[in-house]
Amino acid sequence: MNAPLAVEALDLERTYASGHATVAALAGVTLGIRRGEFVAVMGPSGSGKSTLLNVVAGLERPTGGTVRVDGEDLAKLDEEALARHRSKRVGMVFQAFNLLPRFRVVDNVALPLAFSGVPAAERIRRARAMLERLGMSSRAEHRTNELSGGELQRAAVARALIAQPAILLADEPTGNLDSANGAALIALFEELHAQGQTVLLVTHDAQIASHAERTIRMRDGRVVDE
Amino acid sequence: MSLGNYGRARLRSGLTTAGVTIGTALVVLLIALATGAEDNVRRSIFSIGDLRLVTVQPFQPGANGLSAVPRTITDDTVAKLKGVAHVDGVYRQFDAPLGMVVEGGDDATIRPQGIEPGAPVDRGDLLAGRHLEAGDRAVAVIPGNIARLVAPTAGAAIGRTVTMRVGGAVKLGSTRIGGSGTPRDYAVKIVGVFDEQASQTSFRIPLDDALLAGAENRGLTPDAIRETTGYSGLAVEADDSINVADIVKSVQELGFSSFSLKQVVEQIDQGFGVFRGILAGIGGVALLVAAIGIANTMVMSVLERTREIGIMKAVGASPGDIRALFLAEAAYVGVFGGILGLALGLAGGQLIDRIIRQLNPRTNPAAIFVVGPELALGALALALGVALLAGFLPARRAMRMSALSALRYE
Numbered sequence: 344m345n346a347p348l349a350v351e352a353l354d355l356e357r358t359y360a361s362g363h364a365t366v367a368a369l370a371g372v373t374l375g376i377r378r379g380e381f382v383a384v385m386g387p388s389g390s391g392k393s394t395l396l397n398v399v400a401g402l403e404r405p406t407g408g409t410v411r412v413d414g415e416d417l418a419k420l421d422e423e424a425l426a427r428h429r430s431k432r433v434g435m436v437f438q439a440f441n442l443l444p445r446f447r448v449v450d451n452v453a454l455p456l457a458f459s460g461v462p463a464a465e466r467i468r469r470a471r472a473m474l475e476r477l478g479m480s481s482r483a484e485h486r487t488n489e490l491s492g493g494e495l496q497r498a499a500v501a502r503a504l505i506a507q508p509a510i511l512l513a514d515e516p517t518g519n520l521d522s523a524n525g526a527a528l529i530a531l532f533e534e535l536h537a538q539g540q541t542v543l544l545v546t547h548d549a550q551i552a553s554h555a556e557r558t559i560r561m562r563d564g565r566v567v568d569e
Numbered sequence: 570m571s572l573g574n575y576g577r578a579r580l581r582s583g584l585t586t587a588g589v590t591i592g593t594a595l596v597v598l599l600i601a602l603a604t605g606a607e608d609n610v611r612r613s614i615f616s617i618g619d620l621r622l623v624t625v626q627p628f629q630p631g632a633n634g635l636s637a638v639p640r641t642i643t644d645d646t647v648a649k650l651k652g653v654a655h656v657d658g659v660y661r662q663f664d665a666p667l668g669m670v671v672e673g674g675d676d677a678t679i680r681p682q683g684i685e686p687g688a689p690v691d692r693g694d695l696l697a698g699r700h701l702e703a704g705d706r707a708v709a710v711i712p713g714n715i716a717r718l719v720a721p722t723a724g725a726a727i728g729r730t731v732t733m734r735v736g737g738a739v740k741l742g743s744t745r746i747g748g749s750g751t752p753r754d755y756a757v758k759i760v761g762v763f764d765e766q767a768s769q770t771s772f773r774i775p776l777d778d779a780l781l782a783g784a785e786n787r788g789l790t791p792d793a794i795r796e797t798t799g800y801s802g803l804a805v806e807a808d809d810s811i812n813v814a815d816i817v818k819s820v821q822e823l824g825f826s827s828f829s830l831k832q833v834v835e836q837i838d839q840g841f842g843v844f845r846g847i848l849a850g851i852g853g854v855a856l857l858v859a860a861i862g863i864a865n866t867m868v869m870s871v872l873e874r875t876r877e878i879g880i881m882k883a884v885g886a887s888p889g890d891i892r893a894l895f896l897a898e899a900a901y902v903g904v905f906g907g908i909l910g911l912a913l914g915l916a917g918g919q920l921i922d923r924i925i926r927q928l929n930p931r932t933n934p935a936a937i938f939v940v941g942p943e944l945a946l947g948a949l950a951l952a953l954g955v956a957l958l959a960g961f962l963p964a965r966r967a968m969r970m971s972a973l974s975a976l977r978y979e
Contacts, residue, residue, distance in 0.1 A: 402972050422887065429884065435884070443880060458886045
C-alpha cells in the first residue's frame, strides 16, 4: 500500500574534521519523504539542514548510516554514478542561483541535459518548453546579468526541473529575494507540488515553511520535531 | 562549450595560441630546411650514377683501412660474382695504358677503356652515333671534345677513323711525361660520341681491343694479361638498390674492395638524420615553451572558473565531463596553433627562399625548404599532442575539485 519513498534516511551521519575535533553536522538523522510530498526542513544555522540537503543531492557523502533517494542507495554510487544522480534524479535550487553568467538563460536551463547525452537541438527544445511552462519564455535568449533576482531563481527552478527529477531540492531559495519575489517563488513551488512534484525545501523562515505540507525541525544535527 | 571559453578569453587564448604557432612554425621550418638540404645532396648523388651499381676494385682493403693489398680480378672472380644472388650483370673493364690521339692537328691525351657491350658506363649519354655492340673490333665511342678536334660537329665525326697511340709519352696539362712500354698505333673508327660531361679523356673501346693493346704494350698475350694483371675493375649491377648491401658483402668475402653510391647515400642519410634531429630539437624547445604557456593559461582558467566548475558538477557533470571540457580547450589551442604554425612555416619558407634567390641569383634551383605530407601531418599532431599534454594536469585539477567547495569559492 505504501508508495515507495522519495527520500529515506536511516541514522544518517556526516562529520567533519575541524583541527583536532570532529564536528557532526548530521548526528543520526532518520526520516522519510513520500513521493509527491512538499516538505520543509527548518532549523537555525548550524543545525545540519543544508548538509542533509547536500547529502540527498549527492554533493556530499554521508560518513555513516544510509540514505536512499528514489530507491537508490547513494553510498553505493561511484563518482560517475553520483554525477548521473545529480543530473537525473534530483534537481537543485540554490540560494545564490548559481547560473553561468556568460550563457543565455536557455543554455543554463539546458545544461544538466548536456551531461546526460541529450543532443544539443533536443536540449534547447526542452529548455524552451520548460521556460514556457514557468512563464519565462520572453527571457530565454537573455544573458543572466539582464535578469532580476526573481527571474534568476525562476530560471534556476527551470534548470532543476529540466531532467524531470524525482525530487526538487531547494536550499534557502528565497534568501536572496525580496518578499514579493519570495512569495511568488513559493507559489511556484506550491503549483509544482500540486502537479505532483516532490519538493524538499530548506529554510530558516517559518513563514516560508508554513507553505509546506509538513515541516521537519532540526537542531544540532538531529531531527527534533516532525 | 569549450569553444565558447576559448572565444571569451580572446587575448589570453590568442597569446597562448601564438606560442604554439611560433613553436610549430619553427619545427616545420627547421625540418623543412634539413629535408631540403638532404634532397639536394641526394639529387646530386643520383645524377652522378646508378644506385644499383657496385664497383669491384682490384685490391683488398688493408687492416684499419690504411694500406690496400693488390688483388687480381680474373674471369674466375667474374664467374663467382655472377653466381651471387640479386646480381643482374657483371661487366668487365680493362684500362689500356694512357695514350694520345694524334690525328686532327692537336694531339689529346686519352684513356682507352676496354668495356663490354651494355656496360653501365656506356649508357644513355650519346651526342651522336651508337654505343659499343657485341662483335665490335677497332671502334671507339669518344668524348665530344675530342670528336670536335676531328670534325666540326659530333655528328660529323661518326665514321671517321683516327689513330690511337697507346703507351709512350703523354701530355698532362702542359707537361709531357714519358709513357709506359712500347708505343703502338691503332686505327679505330669512331662509332659514337658521348657527352664529355662524363669524361673528357675516356675512349670506350671493345674489351678485347684494350686487352690486346695492353698485352702488346708489354710484349705479352691477352690471356697472360687476364691471368696475371687481371681486369682493372668490374661493374656489378644489382636487380634492385635494396640488395646492394648484400652484394657488397659478397664482394668483400671474395677479398675485394668495393664502392657503391648506395652506401654513400646511406651514410649521408645517417648524417642528415642527426642534423634533422638537432634542428627538430631546437624547434622542440620552442614548442616546450609554448606548452608551458598553455599549462599556465589552463591553470589560470581552472582557477578563474572554479565556481563554474562547481555549478557544472552540481547539475550533473561527471569528473570525466569536466576533464574533457578542459582538455578540449587545450586541444583547440593545439589545433589552431598547429594549423597557423604550419601555414606560417610554409609561408616563411617561401619568403626566405625568395629572399635568398634575390640576394644570390645563382642559388641551386631546387627548393631550399621541403615540406612533405609527413612533416605537415606530423607538425599538426605534435602541436595537438603538446597541447593535450600541457592541458592534462590543469584538467585533472579541475576534475578533482569538490563540487561544494568549488561552489563556495569566491
